[in-house]
Amino acid sequence: MSEPKPKKWRGQEDFNKVRALAKSAAKSGAYLYPMxxxxxxxxxKSLWKPLLSKLAPTMTLSVVVIAFMFVVAYLPQLAVLVFVNGPLAAFTTILLTLSESSTLINLLSRTFLLQDALVDTFDGVLVARRQTEILAEGRQLKSGNFNDPIAKLGKLMKSPFEKFTPKALVRYVMYLPLNFIPVVGTVLFVLLQGRTRGHSVHTRYFQLKKWTNAEKEDWLKENTAPYTAFGTVATLLELIPFASIFFTFTNTVGAALWAADIEANNTAMTEMTEPKARDEPKKAQ
Known part of the structure; x- marks a missing residue:
């Protein structure tokens, strides 16, 4: 009788899982789309119109929020983090405060200022990339050439991006204690934020595809690594003070380019072309 194979060490299993996710993320090239x-x-330049229309109020909001957070939250958090992070506390506290500010800015701006402008930007990229067939499911398109994709956008027929949810805010607060772990905790915090951010970048695309919640969850579960990679890079860019509004729009452009490539089957993100939930009825026939 052959001897039973020794069980893998739990840590080795976790390491292999992380390595597989990292390999999947690298292969997908999703992390390049924010760039x-x-x-x-x-x-x-035609894509600048939605940003320019919202620049003044959003910049004002960003300045107020960042100033408020550094006045109110920076020193108390530094006093706590200095005991666990030592000389790195000043850096990690700045990163934490910027992350908190970014969350508040996103919460307020996406809910009250930027929603329509971001939808126009996403849809404008789809027009520029000639993905008008899928876009016709969500809005009317005007006649004319493609030199000015924003000008071709007509009336919305479907409600746009999902707004910032209380669930996302609660999850963010739950992750905050990770910053008390020197270096590694901050990295984990950013990665977890990136995963959450990544899951929302294609909300408009899923809406245009008419996917159900089950289909979306299937797709995101199958492609966790690529979406986390995109979300992590997008999160880091949006942490940059006063430039966050610019990167919010460029990240939207990147997400739209990614969606256009998926539609054109020019991406190495996945071998899947449709969610599993859509394939099951076909197999049953």
Missing amino acids: KGIFYFLSH
């Missing part, structure tokens, strides 16, 4: 969004946005 692609920056260059695409800068090279297509």
